[in-house]
């Protein structure tokens with residue numbers, strides 16, 4: 001729900017109060033006891049547990065056997081009355097409830113899609129030219145439960161104070177509530193949204209390249225992607241087809257990357273498997 005706070009058409013509703021939940025692999029734990037129904041509009045739905053399956057609804061491209069689906073009517077409208085009625089019956093929490101690790105227990109800033117970032121393009125460009133910003137890192141991608149994914153949290157924690165972290169997708173929930181300060185009024189962590197918003201990151205990179213009259217690969221920008229076998233496949237292939245080089249990828253490599261394909265990607269796209277945050281930051285920042 002977090003990116004919704006950055007979408008004007010959702011933000012205008014006063015009943016949209018906050019974010020609940022983190023990455024996809026935590027659904028079964030996070031949805032178990034909340035006194036509310038859940039509507040899946042896009043992205044990754046885990047097979048619902050029987051303890052909350054009667055509170056799950058899907059719409060649009062998401063669906064699951066025996067889960068209530070809200071269809072689009074011929075006139076384009078949708079009938080959400082069943083989920084609204086259930087929300088009223090369940091009643092929600094009786095008081096403000098902050099659950100650290102689930103709904104944060106903290107404030108985070110979101111909404112740095114390309115329109116917002118490019119709205120302060122002059123400030124960003126001046127900060128780069130003056131040296132106040134040395135490097136951008138796009139740290140994002142899918143999250144997962146296997147060990148090794150704390151690399152991305154450590155990478156952000158250890159990033160120097162003259163660097164900016166752009167982030168998106170489930171992987172961001174590992175570090176988006178870190179307070180790592182600002183540069184010239186710009187927060188050092190800029191949350192661009194969900195995995196679908198990879199488009200925004202590309203738009204920002206293209207606009208910065210135009211502003212600096214260089215190619216995207218010549219920008220002080222490194223993509224550090226957390227991999228999982230889901231939409232990240234399409235996003236990685238998009239980045240490669242756009243000719244983006246020097247992508248750091250981890251904690252494991254995609255299943256389709258055989259030794260021969262890895263060799264090709266290293267030679268032609270300079271893809272690098274992650275190592276340690278210390279070593280990778282030293283290598284990137286020289």
Ligand code: SF4
Pocket residue numbers: 024043044141142143169170171194195196228230231232
């Ligand atoms: S970031 Fe990956 S895991 Fe998360 S919703 Fe998107 S595709 Fe699914």
